[in-house]
Amino acid sequence: QVHLVESGGGVVQPGRSLRLSCAASGFTFSRNAMHWVRQAPGQGLEWVAVIRHDGTNEQYADSVKGRFTIFRDNSKNTLYLQMSSLKDEDTAVYYCAKDLSGSYTVDYWGQGILVTVSS
Amino acid sequence: QSALTQPPSASGSPGQSVTISCTGTSSDVGGYNYVSWYQQHPGKAPKLMIFDVSKRPSGVPDRFSGSRSGNTASLTVSGLLAEDEAYYYCSSYAGTNWVFGGGTKLTVL
Secondary structure, eight states: OOEEEEEOOEEEOTTOOEEEEEEEESSOGGGSOEEEEEEOTTSOEEEEEEEOTTSSOEEEOTTTTTTEEEEEETTTTEEEEEEOSOOGGGOEEEEEEEEOTTSSOEEEEOOOEEEEEOO | OOOBBOOSEEEEOTTOOEEEEEEOOTTTTTTOSOEEEEEEOTTSOOEEEEBTTTBOOTTSOTTEEEEEETTEEEEEEOSOOGGGOEEEEEEEEOSSSEEEBOOEEEEEO
């Protein structure tokens, strides 16, 4: 059974940095691309970033490009999101999500972690 | 990276069918066979209901079906149950990124 558990969220001031982690289990982590998707309070879903199964390529939403970095450690079955120069509009629940092999689709989601950017 | 367009709300009585639309462009919905639909209950993580336009993951009832015509995808929920009341989001691969719709709140009357 796929299990994704995010950690590292909390309250952070604008302009500061924060790193999220996602511990994965229940599947062969090194075989799947992984995503971060966020949801601002009361709003819809917004795709943030994706990383290939082997960590060799990443893609980002325009809204976070140059500020966020997605990376992974396949030896630890862990996905990360390094967030820098945080803005108020980055306030959201951040979901770690697994990509479905053979399809460009997010299939399993973690429970999410809240990041609040506020002074 | 524009969001896909969904109606903000939809409704139906128990047992009825309801269809939710999702309009994009030839660069996303109309250009790739990677349209998916998610169900989200309040305070919960999204759940995959449809992928690759019309495929259902194991465990998803066959009351849920997906289709596409041109740049518009659709999710149909047949035989509505009270438990189907939730937000529904469409999503599409767009070449180097993914886009989501704004979400549709489905109310079971």
